Amino acid sequence: MKLGKLKILILAVVCSTSGPLLADEPLPIRNCTWCHGTSGQGYTVAPRLAGQRYQYLENQLLSFHNHTRDNPLSVQYMWDAVAFLNPQTARDLAFYFSAIPPKPANDGNLELAAAGRAIYEAGMPDQNIVSCAACHGPNAEGVGAIPRLGGLSYLYLKRKLEQWGEGYHVTAQFPMPQVSVKLSPDTIEALASYLSFVR
Amino acid sequence: MKVISLRLALQTTVFAFVASAGGAEGAGAGSIVASGRGSVEAKIEYCMDCHGPSGQGYRGFLTMPRLAGQTPEYLEAQLRAFLEGRRGRNLFIRMATVHGLNPSMRAALAARFRHLNPPPFGGAPRQLAATGARIYEEGIPEANVPACLACHGPEAQGQYEIPRLAGQLFSYTTKTLSNWGKERGQNPASTIMVPIAHNLTRSQIDAIAAYVSYLK
Numbered sequence: 001m002k003l004g005k006l007k008i009l010i011l012a013v014v015c016s017t018s019g020p021l022l023a024d025e026p027l028p029i030r031n032c033t034w035c036h037g038t039s040g041q042g043y044t045v046a047p048r049l050a051g052q053r054y055q056y057l058e059n060q061l062l063s064f065h066n067h068t069r070d071n072p073l074s075v076q077y078m079w080d081a082v083a084f085l086n087p088q089t090a091r092d093l094a095f096y097f098s099a100i101p102p103k104p105a106n107d108g109n110l111e112l113a114a115a116g117r118a119i120y121e122a123g124m125p126d127q128n129i130v131s132c133a134a135c136h137g138p139n140a141e142g143v144g145a146i147p148r149l150g151g152l153s154y155l156y157l158k159r160k161l162e163q164w165g166e167g168y169h170v171t172a173q174f175p176m177p178q179v180s181v182k183l184s185p186d187t188i189e190a191l192a193s194y195l196s197f198v199r
Numbered sequence: 200m201k202v203i204s205l206r207l208a209l210q211t212t213v214f215a216f217v218a219s220a221g222g223a224e225g226a227g228a229g230s231i232v233a234s235g236r237g238s239v240e241a242k243i244e245y246c247m248d249c250h251g252p253s254g255q256g257y258r259g260f261l262t263m264p265r266l267a268g269q270t271p272e273y274l275e276a277q278l279r280a281f282l283e284g285r286r287g288r289n290l291f292i293r294m295a296t297v298h299g300l301n302p303s304m305r306a307a308l309a310a311r312f313r314h315l316n317p318p319p320f321g322g323a324p325r326q327l328a329a330t331g332a333r334i335y336e337e338g339i340p341e342a343n344v345p346a347c348l349a350c351h352g353p354e355a356q357g358q359y360e361i362p363r364l365a366g367q368l369f370s371y372t373t374k375t376l377s378n379w380g381k382e383r384g385q386n387p388a389s390t391i392m393v394p395i396a397h398n399l400t401r402s403q404i405d406a407i408a409a410y411v412s413y414l415k
Contacts, residue, residue, distance in 0.1 A: 122296045128245035131292050135249070135259025138291040143260045175248040 027092055035077065040097045042105060045073055047156040051102025055145035057094035061085060071168040104151030108193030116194025119187060129182050132191070140198045150198030157192035239307045246308060253317035256368045261292070264371040268316050271309035273362040276386060278305045285385045323369030323409040331410025334403055342398045347407065355414050360388040365414035372408035377401065
Protein backbone atom coordinates (compact mmCIF):
# COMPACT_ATOMS: atom_id res chain seq x y z
CA MET A 1 0.00 0.00 0.00
CA LYS A 2 2.89 2.29 0.73
CA LEU A 3 4.19 1.76 -2.80
CA GLY A 4 0.79 2.58 -4.26
CA LYS A 5 0.64 5.85 -2.31
CA LEU A 6 4.16 6.66 -3.43
CA LYS A 7 3.17 6.21 -7.06
CA ILE A 8 0.16 8.45 -6.61
CA LEU A 9 2.34 11.03 -4.97
CA ILE A 10 4.81 10.95 -7.82
CA LEU A 11 2.02 11.22 -10.36
CA ALA A 12 0.55 14.17 -8.51
CA VAL A 13 3.89 15.95 -8.41
CA VAL A 14 4.52 15.34 -12.11
CA CYS A 15 1.08 16.50 -13.13
CA SER A 16 1.20 19.63 -11.02
CA THR A 17 4.61 20.74 -12.22
CA SER A 18 4.07 19.97 -15.87
CA GLY A 19 3.00 23.46 -16.79
CA PRO A 20 0.85 23.54 -19.89
CA LEU A 21 -0.09 19.87 -19.83
CA LEU A 22 -3.74 20.57 -19.22
CA ALA A 23 -6.34 17.96 -20.04
CA ASP A 24 -8.70 20.27 -21.88
CA GLU A 25 -6.35 22.20 -24.17
CA PRO A 26 -7.45 22.41 -27.79
CA LEU A 27 -3.93 22.09 -29.17
CA PRO A 28 -2.31 18.67 -28.97
CA ILE A 29 0.66 20.13 -27.13
CA ARG A 30 1.17 17.04 -25.02
CA ASN A 31 2.02 15.16 -28.18
CA CYS A 32 5.04 17.43 -28.53
CA THR A 33 6.10 17.99 -24.94
CA TRP A 34 6.07 14.26 -24.34
CA CYS A 35 9.46 14.19 -26.08
CA HIS A 36 10.44 17.84 -26.32
CA GLY A 37 10.13 18.38 -22.60
CA THR A 38 8.07 20.51 -20.30
CA SER A 39 7.21 23.78 -21.99
CA GLY A 40 9.12 22.53 -25.02
CA GLN A 41 12.47 23.36 -23.45
CA GLY A 42 14.05 20.29 -24.97
CA TYR A 43 14.85 16.88 -23.57
CA THR A 44 17.84 14.69 -24.52
CA VAL A 45 17.86 14.40 -28.31
CA ALA A 46 14.62 16.31 -28.85
CA PRO A 47 15.55 19.98 -29.31
CA ARG A 48 14.09 22.94 -27.52
CA LEU A 49 11.08 24.38 -29.30
CA ALA A 50 10.44 27.19 -26.84
CA GLY A 51 11.30 30.60 -28.21
CA GLN A 52 12.08 29.27 -31.67
CA ARG A 53 11.03 31.36 -34.65
CA TYR A 54 7.56 30.24 -35.67
CA GLN A 55 8.30 30.31 -39.41
CA TYR A 56 11.23 28.01 -38.79
CA LEU A 57 9.13 25.60 -36.72
CA GLU A 58 6.47 25.55 -39.41
CA ASN A 59 9.06 24.89 -42.10
CA GLN A 60 10.56 22.03 -40.12
CA LEU A 61 7.17 20.43 -39.56
CA LEU A 62 6.65 20.62 -43.31
CA SER A 63 10.06 19.12 -43.98
CA PHE A 64 9.24 16.21 -41.71
CA HIS A 65 5.91 15.82 -43.43
CA ASN A 66 7.39 15.72 -46.93
CA HIS A 67 10.40 13.71 -45.76
CA THR A 68 13.07 16.14 -46.86
CA ARG A 69 14.51 16.27 -43.35
CA ASP A 70 15.83 12.75 -43.26
CA ASN A 71 18.39 12.28 -40.50
CA PRO A 72 17.84 9.02 -38.57
CA LEU A 73 16.12 10.45 -35.48
CA SER A 74 13.81 12.54 -37.63
CA VAL A 75 12.87 9.48 -39.65
CA GLN A 76 12.36 7.42 -36.52
CA TYR A 77 10.25 9.92 -34.56
CA MET A 78 9.23 13.04 -36.43
CA TRP A 79 7.98 11.55 -39.65
CA ASP A 80 5.30 9.62 -37.77
CA ALA A 81 4.68 12.45 -35.33
CA VAL A 82 3.54 14.82 -38.08
CA ALA A 83 2.01 12.32 -40.49
CA PHE A 84 -1.52 13.47 -39.65
CA LEU A 85 -0.72 17.05 -38.76
CA ASN A 86 -2.76 19.51 -40.78
CA PRO A 87 -1.23 22.86 -41.81
CA GLN A 88 -3.40 24.93 -39.50
CA THR A 89 -2.48 22.88 -36.44
CA ALA A 90 1.17 23.00 -37.47
CA ARG A 91 0.96 26.77 -37.61
CA ASP A 92 -0.83 26.96 -34.26
CA LEU A 93 1.74 24.74 -32.61
CA ALA A 94 4.53 26.81 -34.12
CA PHE A 95 3.01 30.00 -32.74
CA TYR A 96 2.45 28.40 -29.36
CA PHE A 97 5.99 27.25 -28.85
CA SER A 98 7.55 30.37 -30.31
CA ALA A 99 5.93 32.42 -27.55
CA ILE A 100 7.40 30.45 -24.66
CA PRO A 101 10.52 32.09 -23.18
CA PRO A 102 13.45 29.85 -23.98
CA LYS A 103 15.92 28.55 -21.42
CA PRO A 104 19.54 27.97 -22.47
CA ALA A 105 20.79 24.41 -22.30
CA ASN A 106 24.20 25.39 -20.90
CA ASP A 107 25.49 21.95 -21.67
CA GLY A 108 28.45 22.66 -23.96
CA ASN A 109 32.13 22.60 -23.20
CA LEU A 110 32.77 25.86 -21.39
CA GLU A 111 36.45 25.85 -22.29
CA LEU A 112 35.57 26.02 -25.99
CA ALA A 113 33.00 28.77 -25.67
CA ALA A 114 35.34 31.67 -26.33
CA ALA A 115 36.75 30.06 -29.46
CA GLY A 116 33.24 29.20 -30.57
CA ARG A 117 32.12 32.77 -30.13
CA ALA A 118 34.96 34.07 -32.29
CA ILE A 119 34.00 31.68 -35.06
CA TYR A 120 30.30 32.47 -34.69
CA GLU A 121 30.88 36.20 -35.06
CA ALA A 122 33.52 36.43 -37.77
CA GLY A 123 33.55 33.01 -39.36
CA MET A 124 36.92 31.79 -40.58
CA PRO A 125 37.55 33.71 -43.80
CA ASP A 126 40.85 32.02 -44.56
CA GLN A 127 38.99 28.70 -44.55
CA ASN A 128 36.07 30.22 -46.43
CA ILE A 129 33.68 29.75 -43.54
CA VAL A 130 31.17 32.55 -43.28
CA SER A 131 30.14 34.41 -40.17
CA CYS A 132 27.14 32.75 -38.58
CA ALA A 133 26.09 36.05 -37.02
CA ALA A 134 25.47 37.67 -40.42
CA CYS A 135 22.34 35.57 -40.80
CA HIS A 136 21.57 34.27 -37.31
CA GLY A 137 22.11 37.59 -35.56
CA PRO A 138 24.57 38.91 -32.97
CA ASN A 139 22.90 36.97 -30.16
CA ALA A 140 22.03 33.92 -32.24
CA GLU A 141 18.41 35.01 -32.04
CA GLY A 142 17.57 34.39 -35.69
CA VAL A 143 15.25 36.44 -37.88
CA GLY A 144 12.24 35.53 -40.01
CA ALA A 145 12.56 31.87 -40.90
CA ILE A 146 16.23 31.75 -39.86
CA PRO A 147 16.30 29.89 -36.55
CA ARG A 148 17.36 31.00 -33.12
CA LEU A 149 20.44 29.02 -32.19
CA GLY A 150 21.14 30.59 -28.83
CA GLY A 151 20.75 28.15 -25.97
CA LEU A 152 20.00 25.08 -28.04
CA SER A 153 21.60 21.98 -26.64
CA TYR A 154 25.22 21.29 -27.51
CA LEU A 155 24.44 17.74 -28.58
CA TYR A 156 21.64 18.81 -30.88
CA LEU A 157 23.64 21.55 -32.57
CA LYS A 158 26.65 19.30 -32.99
CA ARG A 159 24.63 16.55 -34.58
CA LYS A 160 22.73 18.89 -36.87
CA LEU A 161 25.93 20.41 -38.23
CA GLU A 162 27.52 16.99 -38.59
CA GLN A 163 24.50 15.59 -40.39
CA TRP A 164 24.70 18.15 -43.16
CA GLY A 165 28.28 17.05 -43.62
CA GLU A 166 27.06 13.46 -43.72
CA GLY A 167 24.65 14.24 -46.53
CA TYR A 168 21.36 14.49 -44.68
CA HIS A 169 18.75 17.14 -45.35
CA VAL A 170 20.35 18.36 -48.56
CA THR A 171 17.36 20.50 -49.47
CA ALA A 172 17.64 22.57 -46.33
CA GLN A 173 17.62 26.33 -46.78
CA PHE A 174 20.73 27.60 -48.56
CA PRO A 175 23.50 27.97 -47.44
CA MET A 176 23.42 25.61 -44.47
CA PRO A 177 24.34 22.38 -46.23
CA GLN A 178 27.08 24.20 -48.18
CA VAL A 179 28.56 25.86 -45.12
CA SER A 180 28.33 22.82 -42.85
CA VAL A 181 30.38 20.53 -45.07
CA LYS A 182 33.33 22.89 -44.64
CA LEU A 183 33.27 22.74 -40.84
CA SER A 184 35.93 20.67 -39.14
CA PRO A 185 35.02 18.59 -36.06
CA ASP A 186 36.88 21.04 -33.82
CA THR A 187 34.98 23.96 -35.30
CA ILE A 188 31.66 22.19 -34.75
CA GLU A 189 32.62 21.41 -31.14
CA ALA A 190 33.47 25.03 -30.47
CA LEU A 191 30.36 26.45 -32.14
CA ALA A 192 27.96 23.99 -30.51
CA SER A 193 29.54 24.61 -27.13
CA TYR A 194 29.39 28.39 -27.41
CA LEU A 195 25.82 28.47 -28.66
CA SER A 196 24.52 26.22 -25.88
CA PHE A 197 25.34 29.00 -23.41
CA VAL A 198 23.85 31.93 -25.35
CA ARG A 199 20.77 33.47 -23.75
CA MET B 200 31.71 21.59 -14.53
CA LYS B 201 35.46 21.60 -14.91
CA VAL B 202 37.62 24.04 -13.07
CA ILE B 203 39.23 26.27 -15.66
CA SER B 204 42.92 26.78 -15.06
CA LEU B 205 44.32 30.23 -15.63
CA ARG B 206 46.65 28.85 -18.28
CA LEU B 207 43.82 27.28 -20.22
CA ALA B 208 41.77 30.42 -20.00
CA LEU B 209 44.72 32.40 -21.30
CA GLN B 210 45.24 29.99 -24.17
CA THR B 211 41.58 30.17 -25.12
CA THR B 212 41.67 33.95 -25.04
CA VAL B 213 44.74 34.06 -27.23
CA PHE B 214 43.18 31.61 -29.64
CA ALA B 215 40.00 33.66 -29.80
CA PHE B 216 41.99 36.82 -30.37
CA VAL B 217 43.99 35.28 -33.18
CA ALA B 218 40.94 33.71 -34.75
CA SER B 219 39.04 36.97 -34.71
CA ALA B 220 41.85 39.28 -35.72
CA GLY B 221 41.95 37.55 -39.09
CA GLY B 222 43.18 40.19 -41.47
CA ALA B 223 41.87 43.40 -40.08
CA GLU B 224 42.88 46.92 -40.75
CA GLY B 225 45.42 46.98 -43.54
CA ALA B 226 48.65 45.53 -42.24
CA GLY B 227 47.31 42.09 -41.41
CA ALA B 228 45.54 41.57 -44.73
CA GLY B 229 48.37 39.58 -46.22
CA SER B 230 48.00 36.88 -43.57
CA ILE B 231 44.49 36.00 -44.73
CA VAL B 232 45.46 35.50 -48.31
CA ALA B 233 48.81 33.85 -47.81
CA SER B 234 47.17 30.83 -46.17
CA GLY B 235 45.82 27.92 -48.16
CA ARG B 236 42.47 27.55 -49.92
CA GLY B 237 43.30 30.64 -51.95
CA SER B 238 41.58 29.46 -55.10
CA VAL B 239 39.05 31.79 -56.62
CA GLU B 240 36.51 28.98 -56.82
CA ALA B 241 36.66 28.31 -53.11
CA LYS B 242 36.58 32.02 -52.33
CA ILE B 243 33.60 32.79 -54.53
CA GLU B 244 31.64 30.03 -52.85
CA TYR B 245 32.45 31.75 -49.58
CA CYS B 246 31.04 34.99 -50.96
CA MET B 247 27.96 33.19 -52.20
CA ASP B 248 27.29 31.52 -48.87
CA CYS B 249 26.09 34.93 -47.74
CA HIS B 250 25.30 36.75 -50.97
CA GLY B 251 23.25 33.94 -52.51
CA PRO B 252 24.06 30.97 -54.70
CA SER B 253 24.27 33.17 -57.81
CA GLY B 254 25.09 36.42 -56.07
CA GLN B 255 21.48 37.58 -56.13
CA GLY B 256 21.59 38.70 -52.50
CA TYR B 257 20.10 37.29 -49.30
CA ARG B 258 18.14 38.54 -46.33
CA GLY B 259 19.65 37.25 -43.14
CA PHE B 260 19.87 39.22 -39.96
CA LEU B 261 21.87 41.54 -42.16
CA THR B 262 20.78 42.16 -45.72
CA MET B 263 23.48 40.95 -48.07
CA PRO B 264 23.26 42.89 -51.33
CA ARG B 265 23.17 41.55 -54.85
CA LEU B 266 26.65 41.24 -56.35
CA ALA B 267 25.66 39.59 -59.62
CA GLY B 268 26.27 41.81 -62.63
CA GLN B 269 27.90 44.50 -60.54
CA THR B 270 30.59 46.65 -62.15
CA PRO B 271 34.05 45.38 -61.22
CA GLU B 272 35.30 48.86 -60.35
CA TYR B 273 32.47 49.37 -57.89
CA LEU B 274 32.88 45.95 -56.26
CA GLU B 275 36.60 46.37 -55.86
CA ALA B 276 36.13 49.83 -54.41
CA GLN B 277 33.68 48.48 -51.82
CA LEU B 278 35.98 45.65 -50.84
CA ARG B 279 38.78 48.17 -50.35
CA ALA B 280 36.44 50.35 -48.30
CA PHE B 281 35.56 47.44 -45.99
CA LEU B 282 39.17 46.44 -45.58
CA GLU B 283 40.26 49.98 -44.81
CA GLY B 284 37.41 50.65 -42.42
CA ARG B 285 35.66 53.34 -44.45
CA ARG B 286 32.59 51.10 -44.62
CA GLY B 287 31.16 48.62 -42.19
CA ARG B 288 32.79 49.97 -39.05
CA ASN B 289 29.61 50.09 -37.03
CA LEU B 290 28.24 46.65 -37.69
CA PHE B 291 28.33 43.81 -35.18
CA ILE B 292 30.31 41.84 -37.76
CA ARG B 293 33.93 42.79 -38.36
CA MET B 294 33.54 43.63 -42.01
CA ALA B 295 37.26 44.17 -42.47
CA THR B 296 37.76 40.57 -41.47
CA VAL B 297 35.04 38.90 -43.50
CA HIS B 298 35.82 40.96 -46.60
CA GLY B 299 39.61 40.93 -46.23
CA LEU B 300 41.15 40.03 -49.56
CA ASN B 301 44.28 40.93 -51.50
CA PRO B 302 44.06 43.04 -54.68
CA SER B 303 44.36 40.17 -57.13
CA MET B 304 41.66 38.17 -55.36
CA ARG B 305 39.41 41.24 -55.32
CA ALA B 306 39.89 41.66 -59.06
CA ALA B 307 39.29 37.98 -59.78
CA LEU B 308 36.08 37.86 -57.77
CA ALA B 309 34.78 41.09 -59.25
CA ALA B 310 35.36 39.71 -62.73
CA ARG B 311 33.41 36.56 -61.84
CA PHE B 312 30.44 38.40 -60.40
CA ARG B 313 30.31 40.68 -63.41
CA HIS B 314 29.08 37.85 -65.58
CA LEU B 315 26.41 36.44 -63.30
CA ASN B 316 22.82 37.45 -63.98
CA PRO B 317 20.24 35.60 -61.88
CA PRO B 318 16.68 36.94 -61.74
CA PRO B 319 16.06 39.72 -59.22
CA PHE B 320 15.55 38.74 -55.58
CA GLY B 321 12.09 40.29 -55.57
CA GLY B 322 9.77 41.03 -52.69
CA ALA B 323 9.55 44.80 -53.03
CA PRO B 324 6.18 46.58 -53.02
CA ARG B 325 5.25 46.55 -56.69
CA GLN B 326 2.78 49.39 -56.43
CA LEU B 327 5.64 51.84 -55.80
CA ALA B 328 7.53 50.91 -58.94
CA ALA B 329 5.69 53.29 -61.27
CA THR B 330 6.51 56.31 -59.12
CA GLY B 331 10.04 55.03 -58.81
CA ALA B 332 10.35 54.76 -62.57
CA ARG B 333 9.33 58.37 -62.98
CA ILE B 334 11.84 59.60 -60.42
CA TYR B 335 14.52 57.38 -61.89
CA GLU B 336 13.99 58.76 -65.39
CA GLU B 337 13.16 62.40 -64.67
CA GLY B 338 14.67 63.16 -61.29
CA ILE B 339 12.99 65.65 -58.94
CA PRO B 340 13.96 69.07 -60.27
CA GLU B 341 12.29 70.99 -57.46
CA ALA B 342 14.40 69.10 -54.93
CA ASN B 343 17.64 69.34 -56.90
CA VAL B 344 17.64 65.60 -57.46
CA PRO B 345 19.01 64.68 -60.89
CA ALA B 346 17.63 61.76 -62.87
CA CYS B 347 19.26 58.58 -61.64
CA LEU B 348 19.55 57.31 -65.18
CA ALA B 349 21.96 60.08 -66.06
CA CYS B 350 24.71 58.30 -64.16
CA HIS B 351 23.37 54.84 -63.41
CA GLY B 352 22.19 54.27 -66.97
CA PRO B 353 18.74 53.83 -68.50
CA GLU B 354 18.64 50.16 -67.42
CA ALA B 355 20.37 50.83 -64.10
CA GLN B 356 23.35 48.77 -65.26
CA GLY B 357 25.89 51.27 -63.92
CA GLN B 358 29.30 51.87 -65.43
CA TYR B 359 32.82 51.95 -64.03
CA GLU B 360 32.60 53.06 -60.44
CA ILE B 361 28.92 53.94 -60.67
CA PRO B 362 27.14 50.85 -59.42
CA ARG B 363 24.55 48.73 -61.12
CA LEU B 364 21.23 49.12 -59.30
CA ALA B 365 19.17 46.69 -61.37
CA GLY B 366 17.91 43.83 -59.23
CA GLN B 367 19.34 45.24 -56.03
CA LEU B 368 17.46 44.23 -52.90
CA PHE B 369 14.74 46.66 -51.90
CA SER B 370 15.70 46.75 -48.22
CA TYR B 371 19.36 47.21 -49.08
CA THR B 372 18.73 50.17 -51.38
CA THR B 373 16.39 51.89 -48.95
CA LYS B 374 18.81 51.42 -46.07
CA THR B 375 21.72 52.70 -48.13
CA LEU B 376 19.94 55.79 -49.44
CA SER B 377 18.48 56.62 -46.04
CA ASN B 378 21.78 56.43 -44.21
CA TRP B 379 24.06 57.80 -46.86
CA GLY B 380 25.78 60.48 -44.87
CA LYS B 381 26.52 58.19 -41.94
CA GLU B 382 28.71 55.74 -43.75
CA ARG B 383 28.90 56.15 -47.48
CA GLY B 384 30.16 59.00 -49.60
CA GLN B 385 33.71 58.90 -48.28
CA ASN B 386 35.13 57.75 -51.57
CA PRO B 387 35.60 60.70 -53.96
CA ALA B 388 33.51 58.82 -56.52
CA SER B 389 30.50 58.66 -54.22
CA THR B 390 30.45 62.08 -52.59
CA ILE B 391 28.09 63.15 -55.37
CA MET B 392 25.45 60.96 -53.74
CA VAL B 393 25.56 62.87 -50.46
CA PRO B 394 23.37 65.82 -51.47
CA ILE B 395 21.20 63.62 -53.69
CA ALA B 396 20.41 61.11 -50.97
CA HIS B 397 19.90 63.93 -48.51
CA ASN B 398 17.27 65.58 -50.71
CA LEU B 399 15.18 62.45 -51.17
CA THR B 400 12.21 61.86 -48.91
CA ARG B 401 11.63 58.44 -47.43
CA SER B 402 8.74 57.66 -49.75
CA GLN B 403 10.78 58.70 -52.79
CA ILE B 404 13.57 56.40 -51.62
CA ASP B 405 11.10 53.54 -51.27
CA ALA B 406 9.74 54.17 -54.76
CA ILE B 407 13.16 54.26 -56.41
CA ALA B 408 14.29 51.19 -54.50
CA ALA B 409 11.17 49.27 -55.49
CA TYR B 410 11.57 50.22 -59.14
CA VAL B 411 15.22 49.23 -59.50
CA SER B 412 14.73 46.05 -57.52
CA TYR B 413 12.62 44.62 -60.34
CA LEU B 414 14.95 45.62 -63.16
CA LYS B 415 16.82 42.79 -64.82
